[in-house]
Amino acid sequence: MPKYFGTNGIRGLFNWLTPMLALRAAQAFGVWSKRGKILVGRDIRFTGECLMSAVKSGLVSVGCETIDLGICSAPAAEFMLKKENADGLIIITASHNPPEWNALKFVDNKGITISKERGKEIEKLMDNIILLSQWNEVKPIKKIENTITDHIFAIEKNVNLGKIKKANLNIAVDFGNGTTSLYLEMFKRIATVTAINSKIDGYFSGRLSEPTEANLSKLIELVKKGKYDCGFAWDCDADRFVAVDEKGNFIIGDKVFALSVLFLFKKTKFHKFCLHRNFINRIKTNGKKIITTVATSRVAEDIAKQYGAQISYTKVGAPYLSEAMFSENADIAGEEVGGVIWKEISLAKDGLATAMKMLEAIAEKPLSTWLAELPQYYNSKTKIPVQKEKKKKIIEKFAMMQKSRNIIILDGVRINFSDSWVIVRASGTENYIRIFAEAKSAKKATQLVKKYEKIIARLIFHETEK
Ligand code: MG
Numbered sequence: 001m002p003k004y005f006g007t008n009g010i011r012g013l014f015n016w017l018t019p020m021l022a023l024r025a026a027q028a029f030g031v032w033s034k035r036g037k038i039l040v041g042r043d044i045r046f047t048g049e050c051l052m053s054a055v056k057s058g059l060v061s062v063g064c065e066t067i068d069l070g071i072c073s074a075p076a077a078e079f080m081l082k083k084e085n086a087d088g089l090i091i092i093t094a095s096h097n098p099p100e101w102n103a104l105k106f107v108d109n110k111g112i113t114i115s116k117e118r119g120k121e122i123e124k125l126m127d128n129i130i131l132l133s134q135w136n137e138v139k140p141i142k143k144i145e146n147t148i149t150d151h152i153f154a155i156e157k158n159v160n161l162g163k164i165k166k167a168n169l170n171i172a173v174d175f176g177n178g179t180t181s182l183y184l185e186m187f188k189r190i191a192t193v194t195a196i197n198s199k200i201d202g203y204f205s206g207r208l209s210e211p212t213e214a215n216l217s218k219l220i221e222l223v224k225k226g227k228y229d230c231g232f233a234w235d236c237d238a239d240r241f242v243a244v245d246e247k248g249n250f251i252i253g254d255k256v257f258a259l260s261v262l263f264l265f266k267k268t269k270f271h272k273f274c275l276h277r278n279f280i281n282r283i284k285t286n287g288k289k290i291i292t293t294v295a296t297s298r299v300a301e302d303i304a305k306q307y308g309a310q311i312s313y314t315k316v317g318a319p320y321l322s323e324a325m326f327s328e329n330a331d332i333a334g335e336e337v338g339g340v341i342w343k344e345i346s347l348a349k350d351g352l353a354t355a356m357k358m359l360e361a362i363a364e365k366p367l368s369t370w371l372a373e374l375p376q377y378y379n380s381k382t383k384i385p386v387q388k389e390k391k392k393k394i395i396e397k398f399a400m401m402q403k404s405r406n407i408i409i410l411d412g413v414r415i416n417f418s419d420s421w422v423i424v425r426a427s428g429t430e431n432y433i434r435i436f437a438e439a440k441s442a443k444k445a446t447q448l449v450k451k452y453e454k455i456i457a458r459l460i461f462h463e464t465e466k
Contacts, residue, residue: 004126005119007317007428011094011103014047019054022104026058026090027132028125029106035062035133036087036109041069041077041147043093043179043237046202047102051092055104056141059090063133069147071200073179073238074105076151078348082111083150096210096235099203111347112326115319152186155353158344159360164190167363169229172244174219176209177201178236183352191229191359196222209236211338213250216242224248230358230367234351239318240338241351243358245367253338254297258374260340260354261290261300263361264332265307291324291333291341293317294414298421298438300334302375315411316425322347380445382453383432386460391426394433394459398424401455422448424456433460 004010010017010025030038038059042048052068059066067084069077074091081089087109094101106114106122114122169191175181175198182200187193196218197206208215211233223231223244231244243251251259265288288309292300293316304311312328314320321333325347333341339349342357361370386394399413408414412425412434420439427434433456437448 009105022051022054023058026055030059030062030064033088037065039089041072066141072147075350078346093237113319172231174233180234180238211242238351239349241354242338256338257334258299289330291330296336377438378442379438380449381436
């Protein structure tokens with residue numbers, strides 16, 4: 001049986017993810033979703049309109065009530081799923097990938113993104129006969145024009161707009177020619193905004209879509225030269241968000257998540273104080289839950305522990321975060337690339353909501369002061385080439401060697417020590433075993449990586465000798 005689903009939906013170049021494949025996948029998803037009410041949204045890529053037509057045709061042909069959300073961010077589409085009480089959602093976006101890529105991402109009626117494992121059910125339907133609707137059962141496609149404004153309204157409802165406006169913030173934003181350009185007015189209403197790469201453009205001619213430090217050099221330079229309170233940037237579909245502090249220091253995704261946890265808990269503390277003045281000693285952040293992936297920095301966990309919150313780990317990938325958010329009824333979830341899920345908006349990573357929460361925090365004190373509150377860690381990493389068919393075996397053998405009780409075997413092996421940790425994982429897309437360590441000193445992080453690099457090299461050697 002062909003395999004279509006990757007970690008997050010069906011992704012490929014246009015000669016692989018063809019309109020025919022998109023139509024078939026949409027038909028299968030329509031059947032899987034009990035031929036109900038399905039939303040469809042897309043990003044700004046050139047192939048988006050063509051794939052969207054195929055997806056809509058596929059849904060209509062199996063009797064779904066199909067609703068076109070138009071061009072929108074991924075978090076906006078996921079918010080609309082909840083608002084419209086729909087049975088499913090297909091988002092056509094290749095996220096941070098280069099312009100020649102595209103993808104179909106599937107979300108169920110609860111707002112949970114379909115993982116590779118659950119995608120197998122849809123793949124099975126794709127390979128079987130699908131019963132089409134009778135001509136008189138075909139439903140007209142509806143359009144929703146207010147996707148972005150509804151999403152903005154939900155975000156604004158969950159921050160203190162008055163507080164942000166009062167702070168007279170001066171911000172720089174790099175929209176990367178993506179769907180976030182549609183949110184310019186939201187920022188303009190509350191701050192003075194200098195926007196770059198704000199023209200929607202399927203070539204991403206301003207910069208590559210992935211919001212890495214290297215791709216954001218123009219934004220960093222702008223913040224360094226001007227008097228800005230911060231710089232913000234996203235990927236094309238706006239689930240990833242990163243920032244630059246007022247001094248021009250780039251803030252990686254891990255820290256964006258840790259700051260988000262800090263903002264949430266500080267705010268909880270403040271509200272509890274207002275509500276229960278007489279019980280200030282009983283600050284109830286206890287019972288709060290945060291979710292993150294096994295590859296995410298220890299910083300967020302340290303913050304969570306300071307506030308008595310619980311932490312749960314998942315495999316790496318957005319679908320696993322949204323699954324855990326739902327099943328554990330958690331308060332916040334996030335990952336190392338700057339994706340944060342806010343319970344009150346949806347079960348999807350929402351880079352726009354994260355940006356507004358950050359503005360609310362900056363209205364209180366400078367971003368660099370917030371950053372100084374985070375525990376300091378150093379990291380080191382390496383990758384070791386390995387044959388594709390041996391990757392799984394090596395990780396299994398390595399897992400069996402571990403005696404410590406403080407290990408997490410979910411997606412590779414994460415070993416936690418008192419003030420450091422290391423993860424050994426097989427790369428999902430390349431023929432490598434990756435090793436990443438984080439510690440309180442750069443020296444310790446390097447030592448950890450070297451130690452496990454030797455162990456893995458030995459395992460690979462023995463496996464190859466067989
Ligand atoms: Mg993305």
